Amino acid sequence: MVSAPETHTGKAQAATGLTMFAAVMMLITGFLNLLRGISAILRNAVYLKTPDYVFKFSLAGWGWVHLFLGIAAIMVGVGLFRVSLWARILGVVIASLLLIANFLSVPYFPLWSIVLMALCSFVIWGLCVVRREETPSGQGGQW
Template sequence: MAFAGLLVCVVGFFNILDGLTALLKDQYYQVGSSRLLIFDYTAWGCIWLILGVAQLVIGGAILARKAWARTPGIALTALVILGQFAFLNAFPLWSTIVIALCVVGIYGLMTPTSGSVAL
């Protein structure tokens, strides 16, 4: 669980960086705002900041071994995967790395821990 919690925190930090970049320096991305699948960079910046902060909180709860944090961790991470697919046109390499980390994080959160019953 520690590895999965750490991955959720890392992805949350990456999302915060992505959000700040989209809000403060949208020229950094490879395409203009009109070429994004949905929304503009300001909206994406707010979305990534909110998701990133939420992931840091949930990741901290996972690291603290709170049982309730697994389900929101999986849900937020899946939501980030969907968002990164929509944001893929802006910065493909970054989005691909974040998607891969999210998949590994979901796997870690869904794997039963020792002493727990598999669902």
């Protein structure tokens, strides 16, 4: 028979595990977007050209968007290892922005965009699935 403290510890471990999963996925997504941004800025010949796309930017413009979002994702991903509330909130915001940016750039590099959209969705899921009562208690402002 499982006692209440062991169950609470199990829930706290699950919450920490999901946050660590989201942190690792955020770092991966950040590095992939960083590389995508650099490649679009330096050598945009690897991307498709879509003449009649509604959300048309220059490829270098998309490169800068992905570069800055990638840097932000890496910084928040590192912050997620502390399991703090601010990092979880920023993680959802940055992952949402990355998801939107990758959706809008699907015509330029379809497969890469879809893979990154899936990774961003996993990050958002990992950060939002844990309820407050399932997280470690007695840690002040942390979850």
